[in-house]
Amino acid sequence: MQSINPFTGKVICDYKEYSSSEVEKIILKVDQAFHSWKLTSFEQRAIFMKNLQARLLVKKEELAGIIVSEMGKVKREAIGEIEKCASVCGYYAENAESFLKNEPIKTEASEAYISYQPIGTVLAVMPWNFPFWQVFRFLAPALMAGNTGVLKHASNVSGCALAIEQLVSEAGFPENVFRTLLIGSNAVKAVIENPLIKAVTLTGSTPAGRSVASIAGYALKKSVLELGGSDPYLILEDADIETAARLCVTSRLLNAGQSCIGAKRFIIAEVIYDQFKAEFVRLMSEAKFGDPLDPETSIGPLARIDLRDELHQQVVKSVEMGATVLFGGFIPEGSAAFYPPTVLENVVPGMPAYHEELFGPVAVLFRANSEEAIRIANDTVFGLGAGVFTSNIEKGKALAEKGLEAGCVFVNDFVKSDPRLPFGGIKESGYGRELSVVGIREFVNVKTVVVR
Numbered sequence: 001m002q003s004i005n006p007f008t009g010k011v012i013c014d015y016k017e018y019s020s021s022e023v024e025k026i027i028l029k030v031d032q033a034f035h036s037w038k039l040t041s042f043e044q045r046a047i048f049m050k051n052l053q054a055r056l057l058v059k060k061e062e063l064a065g066i067i068v069s070e071m072g073k074v075k076r077e078a079i080g081e082i083e084k085c086a087s088v089c090g091y092y093a094e095n096a097e098s099f100l101k102n103e104p105i106k107t108e109a110s111e112a113y114i115s116y117q118p119i120g121t122v123l124a125v126m127p128w129n130f131p132f133w134q135v136f137r138f139l140a141p142a143l144m145a146g147n148t149g150v151l152k153h154a155s156n157v158s159g160c161a162l163a164i165e166q167l168v169s170e171a172g173f174p175e176n177v178f179r180t181l182l183i184g185s186n187a188v189k190a191v192i193e194n195p196l197i198k199a200v201t202l203t204g205s206t207p208a209g210r211s212v213a214s215i216a217g218y219a220l221k222k223s224v225l226e227l228g229g230s231d232p233y234l235i236l237e238d239a240d241i242e243t244a245a246r247l248c249v250t251s252r253l254l255n256a257g258q259s260c261i262g263a264k265r266f267i268i269a270e271v272i273y274d275q276f277k278a279e280f281v282r283l284m285s286e287a288k289f290g291d292p293l294d295p296e297t298s299i300g301p302l303a304r305i306d307l308r309d310e311l312h313q314q315v316v317k318s319v320e321m322g323a324t325v326l327f328g329g330f331i332p333e334g335s336a337a338f339y340p341p342t343v344l345e346n347v348v349p350g351m352p353a354y355h356e357e358l359f360g361p362v363a364v365l366f367r368a369n370s371e372e373a374i375r376i377a378n379d380t381v382f383g384l385g386a387g388v389f390t391s392n393i394e395k396g397k398a399l400a401e402k403g404l405e406a407g408c409v410f411v412n413d414f415v416k417s418d419p420r421l422p423f424g425g426i427k428e429s430g431y432g433r434e435l436s437v438v439g440i441r442e443f444v445n446v447k448t449v450v451v452r
């Protein structure tokens, strides 16, 4: 397993994959840790979680440096990611107890209530794009609920995976409450099938989700899937065009476009199409790609050369089929995995840019009247996030609630994850939710207790 700096192209480190017997031994230890961890009070867990929050903040420069070197995110975004991890630790340290307190239910019995109990060791299979945040939004609620966890991180961010394990240990959590497994994706099946693993959560691509879900399904273990997205944004004719264009470009370019909830398809009312397009292309063309450590850089390289090449192929094939490039659309010279901000129009069904997730800084513009707009927005296998820009808030809310097929819809803003709000998708974007009260209840036994 190799970490390669996508800006320099240099190998940072070669990691030896753990053998199956090493993996089994770790899982056994994590299971043993569960039996005492589950008995700790919320108060005790919160002390460790707050230590973890503090460690993240103390070490944010160093940790952000690992993210930058392993996957190329610009430094200021990497620091923001670490701060967000600290915030989710604080959030669950403060709220887990109230989220999981017993809930009385009136029946004929003298007492009846729901008791939320931990279930054991949960496997987290995680992606490289937010290599700390994706893990922490699993880790914080899982540990606060009294579960233990093992992490199989993406193979290109093993440095991040080991740093997270180290942080948990530095925060004083009991040994083996959370462990990292350095394994490839072909070793995941055996981990899911291990009887000591009680559930699995995966954040990643739809094919990976399909595979993990089928193994978990056969093993009769609960799974939560946070998968890909091709988020549509409706720009209605009464939208504030400048604000809409600025926020849409911000969302499209965040993390060099490698975000599941990045705004990807822009469906613009006919009457404002030309004006929005001009502003959108102008802002996309102003974004500067370069060294992720340079504070002037807006977007860094993509995480890996192969992913950059795949993205370019999606653009090339779409153009061969008739799409128009308004800006970008080429591979820059040099060894870094750069891809320039790119804008496409005249994209129609059948083209990769119409149907597939574009995991990089590539935007697709559609011109549509109001009836077509919703149809185009929902004409996708994905259903993660979506946005509406309009000055008519009631109309925006109606489209958000009843029109757009997505797990989260933001009106006059772009979709962001927030510890306080449920996060997740529908259709091939997955199932289950992370964050908020809903997220912490995914991996607990919702136990009914009745007393006569």
Ligand code: NAP
Pocket: 125, 126, 127, 128, 129, 130, 134, 152, 153, 154, 155, 156, 183, 184, 185, 186, 188, 189, 203, 204, 205, 206, 207, 208, 209, 211, 212, 225, 226, 227, 228, 229, 259, 260, 261, 357, 359, 384, 425, 429, 430
């Ligand atoms: P990926 O290739 O699916 O990998 C994600 C994780 O799954 C990695 O740890 C990977 O391990 C593992 N994996 C891949 N194939 C697997 C299989 N067949 N069985 C078991 N494990 C498997 O995704 P990625 O390229 O890292 O991340 C980008 C994708 O994640 C995008 O589609 C993006 O939209 C999605 N994503 C979704 C969310 C969300 O919350 N919905 C958030 C972030 C990203 P290896 O690295 O060893 O292959």
